[in-house]
Amino acid sequence: MPNSCRELRDALAQCLQESDCVMVQRNTARDCLRSPLAETLPTKCQQLKKGFGECKRGMVDMRKRFRGNMPVAYRSASESDKGYQLYAGKPAFSSAVKETSGDEPVPRDWRDMENEAYRAEQQREQQQQQR
Incomplete structure (x- = not known):
């Protein structure tokens, strides 16, 4: 078997x-x-089977007889957490998408912050008028 499918075969066997x-179930x-x-089977195994x-x-497709199969890099694709698109040698979306753990505080709405600032200003004015 050519090396182009060996990595997928090994990954499927492991899965x-x-x-x-x-x-x-033995x-x-x-x-x-x-x-x-x-x-x-788990979704990962079904995807590996299809791939x-x-x-x-x-390997027997006549349209690919000159170029052959595209080389499959299953390990590198499954182990990398970065984006796969490259722009000038760097991942295209590395700065735009940040990883989250799910327990970050929700950012406050700008309207709430403006309302609080307005109320604080009103209270200061009332205190100055009472003096």
Whole structure:
């Protein structure tokens, strides 16, 4: 098998070995890839199965006979947290999108801040008038 599909094949085998179909239900990996059990696989394994099938199909596709399959870098794509689009050697969206943990405080609305400033100003004026 050419090296273009080997990485996807290894990733699919690893995903199948870690799935409940093999670990808990004790089915073989071959059985887990067949129709009734294939729907119970995790989404990641289903995507790898589809990608591996397309890779093998591309090896015999006559439209790709001169250039071959596009090289698949599954590990580099799955392990990288950065954007994949490059602009001048840097990720295109690295500064625009920031990672959040989900427990950041909600930013205050500008209208609320203006209302508070207005109320504080009104209170100062009332205190000055009372003196």
